Amino acid sequence: MRFLRPLxxxxxxxxxxxxxxxxxxxxxxxxxxxxxxxxxxxxxxTAAGYLEITNESxxxxxxxxxxxxxxxxxxxxxxxxxxxxTMQMRPLPDGIEIPAGGTVTLARGGYHLMFMHVAERPVxxxxxPVTLIFEHAGEIDVMFSVQKPGMQDDDHMDMDMDMDxxxxxxxxx
Amino acid sequence: MxxxxxxxxxxxLGLAAALGIAALAVRYGGGENEAALQPVDIGGPFTMTDQNxxxxxxxxxxxHPSLVFFGYTFCPDVCPSTLAEIAGWLxxxxxxxxxxxxxxxxxxxxxxxAEALGQYAGYFSPRIVAxxxxxxxxxEIAASYKAYYKRIEMDDGTGDYLMDHTAAVYLMKSDGxxxxxxxxxxxxxxxxxxxxxxxAAS
Ligand SMILES: [Cu+2]
Numbered sequence: 001m002r003f004l005r006p007l008x009x010x011x012x013x014x015x016x017x018x019x020x021x022x023x024x025x026x027x028x029x030x031x032x033x034x035x036x037x038x039x040x041x042x043x044x045x046t047a048a049g050y051l052e053i054t055n056e057s058x059x060x061x062x063x064x065x066x067x068x069x070x071x072x073x074x075x076x077x078x079x080x081x082x083x084x085x086t087m088q089m090r091p092l093p094d095g096i097e098i099p100a101g102g103t104v105t106l107a108r109g110g111y112h113l114m115f116m117h118v119a120e121r122p123v124x125x126x127x128x129p130v131t132l133i134f135e136h137a138g139e140i141d142v143m144f145s146v147q148k149p150g151m152q153d154d155d156h157m158d159m160d161m162d163m164d165x166x167x168x169x170x171x172x173x
Numbered sequence: 174m175x176x177x178x179x180x181x182x183x184x185x186l187g188l189a190a191a192l193g194i195a196a197l198a199v200r201y202g203g204g205e206n207e208a209a210l211q212p213v214d215i216g217g218p219f220t221m222t223d224q225n226x227x228x229x230x231x232x233x234x235x236x237h238p239s240l241v242f243f244g245y246t247f248c249p250d251v252c253p254s255t256l257a258e259i260a261g262w263l264x265x266x267x268x269x270x271x272x273x274x275x276x277x278x279x280x281x282x283x284x285x286x287a288e289a290l291g292q293y294a295g296y297f298s299p300r301i302v303a304x305x306x307x308x309x310x311x312x313e314i315a316a317s318y319k320a321y322y323k324r325i326e327m328d329d330g331t332g333d334y335l336m337d338h339t340a341a342v343y344l345m346k347s348d349g350x351x352x353x354x355x356x357x358x359x360x361x362x363x364x365x366x367x368x369x370x371x372x373a374a375s
Contacts, residue, residue: 038253038254040253041292041293041294041296043289043292044253044289044293045246046247046248073331073333077250081251081340081357085339085340085341085354085356086337086339087248087251087338087339087357088325089250089335108250109250109357112249112250115249116333149257
């Protein structure tokens, strides 16, 4: 099965009358911004997903699990690099707290969604459905856009999609 | 707050920059003569095989400046980001950096086949030489570079595992000695400035 292509996504959006122009999703008081997966090199068995989660309510929530069909195993991970320069990547079995009124960013060198045993290699331009599960807000299906890993996060272009299917690139700050 | 700053704050990252390598030499050098360990101790003998099946030893690092980076293909975050950045540095340097050799050393030879490793590295730049050895050869090159790596089992019954490893990029001079290191938090400008100094010193 191929991943949903942008056109298909637009059709989905139109069918559900859902998310308007920006590439963001909402569930209750949670806003999920710029979900993206770094295009893995050929032969890589894993992929990483990133996004920004804002909690507009006055109660903390928690991202507790992630589910998808394109990889056999999906987890929430954290990368740390200590003062001696050693990188550690670890699963977070309790997930990530999203504090009340706060924003948590999953980004390179910090938190990521870890997709393991990827069945079909995600390629830049693909849109991949992923389900995020929050302790209080529940489940939300999010489309992750696959992008080349060539740039640091603050150099990334944010991809917005209009209802007519045209993509707008804007420089992310 | 820029995302980069946020990443720094989030990651509890290696702020020690180049000093981190000195600390690393002390930390992983082991033994009672730790205090005597200096960055100059980084670099030394190894025998590995590249993606074309050619043997590469420390002798191949002589005569040109080199970058050495340890990682593994199961890593979706720091390893690909760093290799993508290295490719970006090479682009920025252009002609100026034409003599720079880049070595990507797997710390996970059990899973990283020569083919997978070559594909992985080649995706970022055809100039990256992917090095693989058996367990002993991997231990040897890591010891020569005072690089740390450790297998961490994922206790979910799948048999999957992760690798902790040194994430800094080593800058080696054309005489095979250590010059400096570039850490994950370095900006492209900082990294390229360091590479220019490496090239000038080589
Ligand atoms: Cu991970």
